[in-house]
Amino acid sequence: MAILFAMNNPLGVYISVPFCRAKCTFCNFASGAFAAERLQGYVDRLEAEVCGTRAATARLGAELVRPVDTIYFGGGTPSLLSASQVGQIFRALRDEFEVAPDAEITLECAPGQLAGETLEELQRQGMNRASLGVQSFVDKETASVGRLHTQEICKAEFARLRAAGVNEINIDLIAGLPHQTEESWRYSVEQVIASGAPHVSVYMLEVDEDSRLGREMLVHGGRYHASDVPDEDAVATWYEMACERLDAASVRQYEISNFAYEGYQSRHNLKYWKRQPYIGFGLDAHSMLPAAAGAVRFANTDDLDSYLGEARGPLELLPRNQAHRPEAEYLGREEAFEESLFLGLRLTEGVRLDMLREEFGDAILTAVMPAAFEARDAGLLAIERDCMRLTARGRMASNEVFSRLLIPAAA
Structure with missing residues (x-):
């Protein structure tokens, strides 16, 4: 096994963009439908964080190399970024890091929410992979959890990305959405296979108790279609069926929730599962870097007001008589x-x-x-x-x- 965090291991970079046009009822991530005018302030804050990260990580005793071979824009809905905001983020990244010419650069997209100018700028910056949050190809199911797209919008977005030359496309599916049946789930799985998407992520719905849907399910209410959520045994059966159908179509399972044609596995996500170094920027972004004792893990705040209001970078140390921020965790053997x-x-x-x-x-x-x-x-x-x-x-x-x-x- 290669020595963990060898100095020549390139970094993975995660960029958190927590803004959405509408928040899914089952979601309890640090994201939301914040006012659009806050997005530029957030991007400015991101830029400042990137520019200050080398000194801040050094004070944590972490090793931060310059080579980067994966960049992942997640959220939220990072496809809401404007072209100029994309350029601003990449200028900061390229000033601080050496982005490999063949780097895998991924954008999470909500179908129908990626402007043409933004796509053009992303591709100019090297974006070569997109992850579409389809969740289901049945309109009733996506509408029930607050998604704004339809099946036709999803198919049109997929075709548009392919026509633009983005061939590495992931499609997310969720088993267990309200109103979902075995027949409708099979339909979604067959649609994703028919699309030719080289990468598919299949999740079983996990409803956080603090989400709107979760709170309603706890009291056995009917709001947010809580009474129409399938039972866990059915969802488990559907997941197994998806595994079988995708395998039969040569979309091989390489991780619990992830499937791909040979050569199309997510290089960025493999860094997490193989414990390779990564650094995250933005709201609720997590990082793990090599340190003298092994590794150090740290995270940004998940409160947007706190993130935007901090005068210092979120990686800044507390007063010098304290070893590190409470969020930092040093991992031993x-x-x-x-x-x-x-x-x-x-x-x-x-x-x-x-x-x-x-x-x-x-x-x-x-x-x-x-x-x-x-x-x-x-x-x-x-x-x-x-x-x-x-x-x-x-x-x-x-x-x-x-x-x-x-x-x-x-x-």
Whole structure:
């Protein structure tokens, strides 16, 4: 296994743009339908954060290299950025980092919410990948959670991106939306296969208790179509069906929620699952960088007013008699092992036990193996030679598997 955070590992950069035209009823992310005039102030704040990041990360004891080979614009709805705002962000990034000529640059898009001028500027800056938040190809289902697009808008957006030369396109689908049935879910899966999208993300609806839909479900109410949310067993069955249909169409599962044609896996998201260094800018953006003791993880505030109102960069230290901001977490050997194990198991290829042993030593791996064998005997894990991976059943119950493995690892 390559030494984690080797100095020659290029960075992944995440840009958070938390603005939406409408907020989905199930969403509790740090995003919202904020006033449009705040967007320029937010971009100015982003620029200042990028420009100050090298000194700020140094004060955290983190190593921040200049090479960058993935950039991901997430949100929110980053496709709402204007062309000039896109240019402003990229100028700041290129001043602070060396963006590789073949960097993977991804934009999350809400179908029908990407202006032509913005697309042109993004492509001029090297954007070569788009992720479309379709969620469903059934209009009743998307309308029920507050999405503004229709099936026809989705198909037109896909065709427009392809015509513009953006060939790496991901389509998001969600199983478990209100009014969804087995038949309608099958229709959405068949539509995404027919589109020829080289990458597909399939999520089972997770309703946060603090979202509008979640609060209504807790009281068994009917607002936001809460009474029309399918039961969890049905959703699990639909997810398994999607896995089978996508595999039959050569859209192979490479992570619990992600599927792709060969060569079209998301390079940026693989950085998270393989514990490679990344830095995030903007509201609620998270980072993990190498540090002397192993790695340091830190995050920005998830409150927009606080983010915009800070006089200092969100990575700035508190008074000098304090070691670092409370948000900073220094990861030691045990934490690194647990993350390597759990994140690696999210990947279909699993983890190499010999590589874990080489990086972390035999004792810590030996401690976790009794629980791993129990999970194997329960049909949740496959252990073959020096490879451990989740079974199809284990992917459906991944949190249970991870909790089983965490207890002996932390002992």
